[in-house]
Amino acid sequence: MTEALPPAPQFGDPLPVEPAPEVLRFLARRRSTSAVTLAEPGPSPEELDQLLRLATRVPDHGKLSPWRFIVLRGADKARFAEQLEALALSSGDAQAAAKLAKLKAPPLAVAVISAPKPDTPIPEWEQILSAGAVATTLLYATLAMGYGANWITDWYAYDPEAGAILGLKDGERVAAFMLIGTPRESPLERARPDDAGLVSRWRG
Numbered sequence: 001m002t003e004a005l006p007p008a009p010q011f012g013d014p015l016p017v018e019p020a021p022e023v024l025r026f027l028a029r030r031r032s033t034s035a036v037t038l039a040e041p042g043p044s045p046e047e048l049d050q051l052l053r054l055a056t057r058v059p060d061h062g063k064l065s066p067w068r069f070i071v072l073r074g075a076d077k078a079r080f081a082e083q084l085e086a087l088a089l090s091s092g093d094a095q096a097a098a099k100l101a102k103l104k105a106p107p108l109a110v111a112v113i114s115a116p117k118p119d120t121p122i123p124e125w126e127q128i129l130s131a132g133a134v135a136t137t138l139l140y141a142t143l144a145m146g147y148g149a150n151w152i153t154d155w156y157a158y159d160p161e162a163g164a165i166l167g168l169k170d171g172e173r174v175a176a177f178m179l180i181g182t183p184r185e186s187p188l189e190r191a192r193p194d195d196a197g198l199v200s201r202w203r204g
């Protein structure tokens, strides 16, 4: 990282809205990188701490923090991938095993876990949306730090046995496996939606 982050604001600090043209420029051109192009180096432990701190600065109705992270790196990530591979092959699913190439390539994976809180008036839907906001912010912060990142889910985000290997608790779901490293090649722009077809104006 080129510049240190400012210290986290303290509760009650004034935070005036300020234009951030560099953020707008970044948003206009940022792109995810393909997971299989990601290699060392990944973020240092200190950089990862910063990324996770930034990722949790999201709208969160009721201030419930209905999300958490599971960090997979190095030998631990390799062991996780091995166990998923054994699971896929135990059911004879060679295609599922092959899909693990994306998880194996990068030096770092961060599982963003949606962990909605029961017994609260805040709808579960809103808590899940907040987990999506965490994953998006993590993606953008990682790219802004100069690393490549790819938000994937794939079968192991949905398979209950894979969830048990990951350590999911009751009611939790994987919002993202954020695969992170240094891209060996630049991504190319992908097809983008035509905004005009997505927007209508309500006139009553």
Ligand SMILES: Cc1cc2nc3c(=O)[nH]c(=O)nc-3n(C[C@H](O)[C@H](O)[C@H](O)COP(=O)(O)O)c2cc1C
Binding pocket: 030, 031, 032, 033, 150, 151, 152, 153, 154, 175, 190
């Ligand atoms: C919830 C979610 C799950 C995704 N899962 C996968 C996946 O399993 N495999 C995949 O190839 N892309 C997946 N994608 C899409 C990739 O992140 C894709 O590369 C991304 O849409 C690129 O867009 P960007 O360049 O605008 O960031 C997923 C996207 C989202 C939002």
